[in-house]
Amino acid sequence: MNKFIFILVPVLIIIYHCGSNENIVNNNNNEPSDYVKIFTAESGVNKFEVYSKSSVNFIYGYNELGFKVFINNTEQNQGFVKWIPTMYHGIGGPSHSIPVPDKYNFDADKNLFTGYAVFIMYDTAAFWAADFNCNDQVYADSVNFVLHYSSKTKIIGWDNSNLQKTFMLTLIEPSAPRVGLNTLDMMLHSTIDMSTYTEINDAEMMIRPWMESMGHGSSNNVDPAWISPSQIQGNS
Ligand SMILES: [Cu+2]
Structure with a gap:
């Protein structure tokens, strides 16, 4: 075959x-039932945790994502996250972004800011970084992360x-x-x-x-x- x-x-x-038709919710605690924490970005007192339903890593292709945001360890539970990943093809080489929603809005049922990202390229010579933003008030910029391949x-x-x-x-x-x-x-x-x-x-x-x-x-x-x-x- x-x-x-x-x-x-x-x-x-x-x-x-x-990304709006998911409905698996666990309201018994504050942890998303079907998302796995895959990454943490910190900048001063600001912390962004990234969760995924798609894999235990960021993967080439479609990623169903959720974010948690903490300021001084206080979890944020309203508004939105903006997340802008950038692919750099080598130092000084060309760079570009990928398809992501304008905003990852807070979903009270999931206790996450939810959305997706489509990593449209995989290249072992390239590297990735992302800017994190919550409600245009909290930021963590140019945080490097690793993309994994998915066959x-x-x-x-x-x-x-x-x-x-x-x-x-x-x-x-x-x-x-x-x-x-x-x-x-x-x-x-x-x-x-x-x-x-x-x-x-x-x-x-x-x-x-x-x-x-x-x-x-x-x-x-x-x-x-x-x-x-x-x-x-x-x-x-
Ligand atoms: Cu690229």
Whole structure:
């Protein structure tokens, strides 16, 4: 079996995802039940903890993230976090950011500032740093972190010369599609400068599963369709 077999499925559902449809909550204590703490950034009395649902590290591809913020050990529980990661291709080399939300808003159910990040590149010669900000009042700047590789990540990028934009399509789930019904969850972003990225919610999309080795596709596909400000759903 190769990857094309996985693409050959009779029914697919695609959801454009903005990270707002998670609902696993543990209210019995203050710890997020399904997030793992993966990083801590400190600057003076300010501390930012980064949690992930996706891995125990920052990983190439889609990362579902949460933040905790402490000032003098007092946990912050309102407002937003802004987080700007930057990839540096060597000292003095080119640098760019990645798709992240403008703000990670506080989610009282999860007791985290929640959102996502899409690490669109992995390069062992590059290094990463991020600026942390809570409510435009608390900062930790240029904090280095390490990105780990994930072999499951699937990201396609392409340039549209007419629009003068670069597009990034990121598969969130499943990491290993199977024969049969699959629900696909993905995000589409565009950028003009690799500095800021816009979530695309109004793209017209079609999906055509194709098994290259045997020269056929699958039937009963339903194209992705937008279903809410944070989701586009379709079957394929
Ligand atoms: Cu890069």
